[in-house]
Amino acid sequence: MAASRLTPVLSLASMLALWVVAAGLTNDAQILPTPWQLLPLFAQEFASGDLLTHLGATLVRVLWAFTLAMSLGTVLGLIMGRSTATNRWLDPWLVIFLNLPALVLIVLCYLWIGLTEAAAITAVTLNKVPNVAVVIREGARALDPDLDAMAKVYRMSWWTRQRHVVFPQLAPFVAAAARSGVAVIWKIVLVVEFLGRSSGVGFQIHLHFQLFDVAMVLVYAFAFIGVMLTVEWLLLQPAERRSRRWRTA
Amino acid sequence: MISVDITSKSFDGMPVLGPISFRIAPGETLALVGPSGIGKSTLLRILAGIDPEFEGRVQRPGALSMVFQEPTLLPWRSVLHNLLIPHPELRPDAARTMLARVGIDGKETLFPGQLSLGQQRRLSLARAFACAPKMLIMDEPFVSLDPETAETMLRLTEALISEHHPATLFVTHDLREADRLASRVLTLKSTPSGAVLGP
Ligand SMILES: Nc1ncnc2c1ncn2[C@@H]1O[C@H](COP(=O)(O)OP(=O)(O)OP(=O)(O)O)[C@@H](O)[C@H]1O
Numbered sequence: 510m511a512a513s514r515l516t517p518v519l520s521l522a523s524m525l526a527l528w529v530v531a532a533g534l535t536n537d538a539q540i541l542p543t544p545w546q547l548l549p550l551f552a553q554e555f556a557s558g559d560l561l562t563h564l565g566a567t568l569v570r571v572l573w574a575f576t577l578a579m580s581l582g583t584v585l586g587l588i589m590g591r592s593t594a595t596n597r598w599l600d601p602w603l604v605i606f607l608n609l610p611a612l613v614l615i616v617l618c619y620l621w622i623g624l625t626e627a628a629a630i631t632a633v634t635l636n637k638v639p640n641v642a643v644v645i646r647e648g649a650r651a652l653d654p655d656l657d658a659m660a661k662v663y664r665m666s667w668w669t670r671q672r673h674v675v676f677p678q679l680a681p682f683v684a685a686a687a688r689s690g691v692a693v694i695w696k697i698v699l700v701v702e703f704l705g706r707s708s709g710v711g712f713q714i715h716l717h718f719q720l721f722d723v724a725m726v727l728v729y730a731f732a733f734i735g736v737m738l739t740v741e742w743l744l745l746q747p748a749e750r751r752s753r754r755w756r757t758a
Numbered sequence: 759m760i761s762v763d764i765t766s767k768s769f770d771g772m773p774v775l776g777p778i779s780f781r782i783a784p785g786e787t788l789a790l791v792g793p794s795g796i797g798k799s800t801l802l803r804i805l806a807g808i809d810p811e812f813e814g815r816v817q818r819p820g821a822l823s824m825v826f827q828e829p830t831l832l833p834w835r836s837v838l839h840n841l842l843i844p845h846p847e848l849r850p851d852a853a854r855t856m857l858a859r860v861g862i863d864g865k866e867t868l869f870p871g872q873l874s875l876g877q878q879r880r881l882s883l884a885r886a887f888a889c890a891p892k893m894l895i896m897d898e899p900f901v902s903l904d905p906e907t908a909e910t911m912l913r914l915t916e917a918l919i920s921e922h923h924p925a926t927l928f929v930t931h932d933l934r935e936a937d938r939l940a941s942r943v944l945t946l947k948s949t950p951s952g953a954v955l956g957p
């Protein structure tokens with residue numbers, strides 16, 4: 510037990526060691542700085558307020574795109590899962606959007622809408638909606654018709670039905686879509702910022718890429734990875750565990 | 759008075775039920791028998807209002823309950839909430855009394871998955887009687903239970919029916935069960951244009 514819990518720690522430590530060795534061999538802080546060379550830079554960006562400003566800008570975009578993609582994808586998935594006729598119509602669209610490279614959607618959104626906040630969020634949302642719809646469609650197809658009949662016989666109100674009958678059945682699917690959604694969305698947001706925004710972690714990476722400043726690219730990358738892992742551990746995983754509680758009771 | 763006048767019911771052009779007419783007086787209990795696959799469940803679903811796609815007319819009271827072949831509980835809600843969610847007007851202490859009446863008191867906070875199959879059936883029965891139904895529909899409520907549990911459930915159902923006097927229609931394969939509970943037995947027999955009531 511103790512050994513298996515220790516493994517990820519050891520694994521991360523060996524990665525850190527590999528980094529230190531590589532930095533030693535490179536012996537050029539311009540190309541690969543050591544971990545401790547990043548710390549003062551991190552402190553400096555934090556103190557100046559830049560780090561928080563840009564992290565905040567990116568997080569707001571992630572939040573917007575996530576909320577929009579989850580709501581649109583859920584509605585679309587529910588409709589497609591419950592109506593075969595609609596599904597036959599919309600399925601080819603879904604297949605095309607699923608196979609459209611993220612970069613193409615982003616460039617087209619910027620070209621058609623302009624280099625605006627709306628275009629950035631639209632691009633990220635459109636990238637994620639099809640995946641959410643596919644997962645929720647599976648959930649809608651798995652809804653138990655017997656429970657549906659029971660809800661009808663006992664004349665449950667629409668809201669009661671959604672809350673106590675439909676949503677608990679969809680919850681594992683919503684949780685799965687949310688987790689893979691966040692993982693993909695924050696990466697696409699960085700690309701969108703890289704290409705056409707003047708704030709956010711992606712913009713900062715673009716700036717320091719042009720200055721060939723590897724250290725600052727790493728500082729912003731690690732800061733954001735840290736934030737997203739915290740979101741995953743503190744919000745998404747506990748929410749998923751709660752939605753499964755009745756199974757393990 | 760409950761009146762059923764179905765002219766026809768089909769699935770994808772395949773006739774399942776032909777012309778079927780009968781009445782159920784308040785407090786009367788009817789059994790419905792017939793070979794497997796003839797359309798008994800289909801008839802019950804029409805009566806219960808679950809399946810609105812048929813030709814004909816059905817008159818039934820609003821206060822209607824159904825006991826399904828499977829317990830059909832909400833596995834993610836507690837035993838108590840499985841009574842309160844379908845019956846929002848039910849007071850929690852009345853719900854507890856009902857749970858005690860069917861012999862599963864003290865289990866309010868458990869999830870249905872933590873009950874035995876027999877206990878889940880009791881809960882399903884409690885849900886059906888919790889709000890004094892004017893009409894009760896049961897689809898093979900005692901099937902796939904061991905003989906002893908089936909007998910206990912049958913007695914409990916008998917007692918609850920005689921307390922609340924709903925008009926009852928239930929499907930069974932067991933003619934002794936039909937004789938014990940019902941004052942009349944309806945038999946479905948097949949014809950080319952779907953099942954009708956036989957002798
Ligand atoms: N949703 C459906 N779509 C298509 N056909 C159906 C559907 N439901 C039932 N049927 C058909 O209707 C006929 C009657 O089915 P039903 O379930 O009412 O039979 P039953 O008398 O209840 O049988 P059992 O005693 O085995 O429960 C069967 O031939 C069945 O295949």
Ligand SMILES: [Mg+2]
Nearest residue numbers: 798799800897
């Ligand atoms: Mg049946």
